[in-house]
Amino acid sequence: MAESTTADLDVNRSDRRxxxxxxxxxxxSRTIDPALRPRLESLLHAGEAMDFVARxxxxxxxxSASALESFAVQAGIGRQSLHSTVLPALKAANVADFALDTQGVVIEVQEFLGVTGNLIEQSYRVLQQLNPTIDExxxxxxIEVASFAPLTTTQHLDQLHRRGFNDQVSETGLNLALATGLTKRVNSVxxxxxxxxxxxxWESGQIEIASFLRGLPPGERDALLGICEQAAQxxxxxxxxxxxxTPGVFGAAQKVGLVQAATVKSTGGSGAQTYVFSPTLESEDDRLTTTEALNQRKLFVAHMLFGHERAERSGGRIHDPxxxxxALLNRGSVGPxxxxxxxxxxxxxxxxxxxxxTDHGRAYLELVKEEIVEGGLAWLQNSSTSAGTTDPTVNLLRAPGEFTNPEQTRAGAGDLGAADEIARSAILELRKELQRATRQDRPANPR
Structure with missing residues (x-):
């Protein structure tokens, strides 16, 4: 077997990012303006395709054919798009294969998730099959440059130039990235x-949260440190x-990515619970097949905790998640x-x-994605059950009907008022910290 060259490794890292x-x-995608969506069509199709495969x-x-189409709908893919765009792209990228009946209906999909790479590596391969535009x-x-380090606009555009994009294309890319809400800006006086x-x-590995927080002014440091420690533990x-x-400090921590929040809502809108996670959990999951890029582990953990805290007692509330x-992992099913x-x-x-x-309105819960459930168990062992629970007398009037992932939760935070000042200060200090590390004034990630 031929050895991987440094260039090959660099390409692989770039594809992953x-x-x-x-x-x-x-x-x-749910928070992206409809007028912007056509300009990001291939990106959105690639994400939907990988969402479908992960499901x-x-x-x-x-x-069955109906089950496959139902999963596609859940991923935001219509029947025509599934047949004409998504499945051909998945096949060309060697992420899935499929078979049709004589009427052209999908009767089988064989997925190769994790076989030819993990989800984030395969996502970029699928995108390449969709012929993305230069703007995409x-x-x-x-988006990737911003996730590596906070930079001034001039420095950010310079990084794009170094990657081979001209001035006009670079400015277009930055503006589109800002419009998605995935990249943000603050003004530095x-x-x-x-x-x-x-x-x-925080997922880039350039700097640890703890070492960064030590450099903040005492008031901001103490406020943000407490939030981060609780989310990690x-x-x-x-x-x-x-x-x-400090009032509103959670909003500041969320805005700059020091914590993530996911919300489970009931079908009737009468009950909701928000759960907090550390961003470092996500970067640690890169070794997994599906990774936590699609928030499936957060979804599972939030449902288990929600069932423990708010489910109907008479219907079998979860006593200990x-x-x-x-039991679900050991036996393959629990219930009824x-x-x-x-x-x-x-x-x-x-x-x-x-x-x-089964009969009488009861049911068994059967294991499908062992990887997600097994990983969720590790989180649950250090979750809110070890720190107490919310009011146990509050019953969920309707079943969980909506999950708001961290990206959607952050986008819906709105104006944070005074908390914005903490967020602004934290980001500008982070930029200085990373620049000091680059100049080797002191290591950003001390060991």
Whole structure:
């Protein structure tokens, strides 16, 4: 076998970074302005295609044609688009193969998720098969540059120039990246210029959250440090349990990416719970087949905690999520309970579990994606159950019907008022910290 060259490794790293940017665009797609969507069409199609593959991944039995089309709909793909665009691109990228009946209906899809690369690597290969425009490619690069370090606008554009894009294309890419909400800017009075940044900068490995926070002014440091420590120690901590020493500080931490939040809402809109996660959890998942790029583990953990805190007692409320998930992994199914037949539609839609109904409205929960559930168990063992729970007397009046991922939650935060000042200060300090590290004044990631 031929040895990998340094150039090959650099290309692979670049593909992974750009593939992660593809999944970012997909996760933010619900908040992207409709007028912008046609300009990012290939990026959106690539994200939808990989979302579809991730949903059908793990099923041991062949899925029916109707089930395949239902999973496609859940990923935002219509029947015509599935046949004419998505499946051909997946096949050309060696991510999936498919078979049609005599009427041209999909009767089988064989997916290769994780076989020829993990999800983020395969995402970029699928995008390449969709013939993206130069504007779409430079937008991905702009998102990726911002996630590596906060830079002034001039420095950010210079990085795009170094990657072979001319002035006009670079400016277009930056503007499109800003329009998606995945790249943001704050004004620096000292620099007399905007600083471009991404809330995903903490995943680059350039700097540790703890070492960065030590350099902040005492008031900001203490406020943000408490939030970050709680999110890291208790993945899935319910927001009402999060100690916030300063009003609005959680919004600041969320805006600059120091924490992530995901929300589960009931079908009737009468109940909702927000759970908090550390961004470092996501970067640690790169070794997995599906990674946490599609937030499936957050979805699973949030549902288990929601079922523990807010499900109907009479229908089989989860007494201990850790015990239940262990049983699910060991036995392959748990139940029966009536809550199972009503509360896990979103997990079914992502192909994480399967619900098998029995008589009298009860059902069993069956394991499909062992990787996601096994990883979720590790988070649950350090989750909000070890730090207490929310009010146990509050019942969920309707089953969970909506999951708002971290990208959507951050986009909906709106004007944070005083918390914006903390966020602005943190980003500008981060830029200085990374520049000091580059000049070797002191290491940004001390060991």
């Amino acid at each position: 750009l593939g992660r940017a593809v999944t970012r665009v997909h996760q933010a 059908i991944h793990g099923f041991s039995d062949p899925l 490619i430079v937008t991905l690069h702009s 000292d620099l007399a210029e905007d600083v471009i940044y991404s809330p995903y900068v 208790h993945p899935g901590l319910a927001l009402p349990l999060l100690a916030q020493p 850790v015990v239940l998930v262990r 309970a009536s809550n199972i037949s009503t509360d896990y539609h979103l997990l079914e839609a992502h192909g994480i579990v399967r619900v098998r109904e």
